[in-house]
Amino acid sequence: MSSMIEVKSVQKSFGRLKVINDCSFNIEKGSITGMIGPNGAGKSTIFNIIAGTIPLDTGNIILDGEDVTNQTANALFGKGLLRTFQIAHEFSHMTALENLMMVPPRQLGENLFNAWFQPGKVARQETKNRRKALEVIDYIGLDHVKNELAGNLSGGQKKLLELGRTMMTDSKVVLLDEVAAGVNRTLLKGLTDNILRMNRDLGVTFLVIEHDMDMIAKLCDPVIVLAQGSVMVEGKIEDIQNNPQVIEAYFGSTDAA
Numbered sequence: 703m704s705s706m707i708e709v710k711s712v713q714k715s716f717g718r719l720k721v722i723n724d725c726s727f728n729i730e731k732g733s734i735t736g737m738i739g740p741n742g743a744g745k746s747t748i749f750n751i752i753a754g755t756i757p758l759d760t761g762n763i764i765l766d767g768e769d770v771t772n773q774t775a776n777a778l779f780g781k782g783l784l785r786t787f788q789i790a791h792e793f794s795h796m797t798a799l800e801n802l803m804m805v806p807p808r809q810l811g812e813n814l815f816n817a818w819f820q821p822g823k824v825a826r827q828e829t830k831n832r833r834k835a836l837e838v839i840d841y842i843g844l845d846h847v848k849n850e851l852a853g854n855l856s857g858g859q860k861k862l863l864e865l866g867r868t869m870m871t872d873s874k875v876v877l878l879d880e881v882a883a884g885v886n887r888t889l890l891k892g893l894t895d896n897i898l899r900m901n902r903d904l905g906v907t908f909l910v911i912e913h914d915m916d917m918i919a920k921l922c923d924p925v926i927v928l929a930q931g932s933v934m935v936e937g938k939i940e941d942i943q944n945n946p947q948v949i950e951a952y953f954g955s956t957d958a959a
């Protein structure tokens with residue numbers, strides 16, 4: 703297997719606080735890699751560095767063989783790396799289906815030149831886009847609420863819609879940051895099943911940061927344990943759960959989930 707993402711000796715400090723400390727790991731192509739660790743271990747920070755939302759101090763991020771260190775989230779999006787975002791406030795008054803249709807980058811209809819000079823092409827693109835959105839909404843099991851305003855969807859349905867938005871883009875790698883938070887068990891199963899299907903059917907690689915250990919156990923292999931800004935151990939969830947060092951650092955921590 704080859705690497706989709708390589709994190710190489712990354713360091714990151716906020717002021718005098720060293721948050722990421724010589725952190726290195728690989729995410730294999732086609733894997734669903736989990737990341738766990740105690741509160742404050744640096745999970746969100748390394749996640750944001752990979753996603754291009756915060757710059758690193760030293761080290762490198764390699765995406766599918768290309769050095770993409772400190773490239774913007776937009777540039778990375780163009781290269782097939784996507785993180786899910788909560789549905790922004792301004793999209794909550796649009797329907798679930800419209801939210802999906804909004805997603806593709808470089809949408810022709812938004813380009814004035816194309817709208818004026820290539821109206822046929824724009825219409826074709828919109829039809830294609832709508833067809834894809836209908837396929838995606840069916841795939842994620844939200845067909846029955848496709849015309850509902852996104853703001854009226856339940857918390858779990860919004861998470862499914864966020865996942866659906868990643869499917870509109872043909873992403874190679876999707877970063878998921880605590881998607882299970884606040885989602886009920888039934889919808890969580892839907893979310894987990896969809897991630898597994900996207901991985902299996904579409905070959906999407908995932909990096910999943912999650913406090914929900916059931917979800918990690920169902921989805922992820924391998925699991926990386928981050929502690930104090932670097933990788934403590936990496937392996938199968940069964941081995942990690944029995945590792946005394948991890949139990950001490952993670953499960954022994956009073957504020958661990």
Ligand SMILES: Nc1ncnc2c1ncn2[C@@H]1O[C@H](COP(=O)(O)OP(=O)(O)OP(=O)(O)O)[C@@H](O)[C@H]1O
Nearest residue numbers: 716717719721739740741742743744745746747748
């Ligand atoms: N922008 C920032 N400025 C200053 N300190 C920050 C900033 N972002 C994060 N930190 C600090 O970096 C450390 C790691 O935070 P981070 O959010 O990456 O941890 P985490 O492992 O995701 O934690 P949790 O599981 O609680 O979400 C914490 O001590 C946090 O206070």
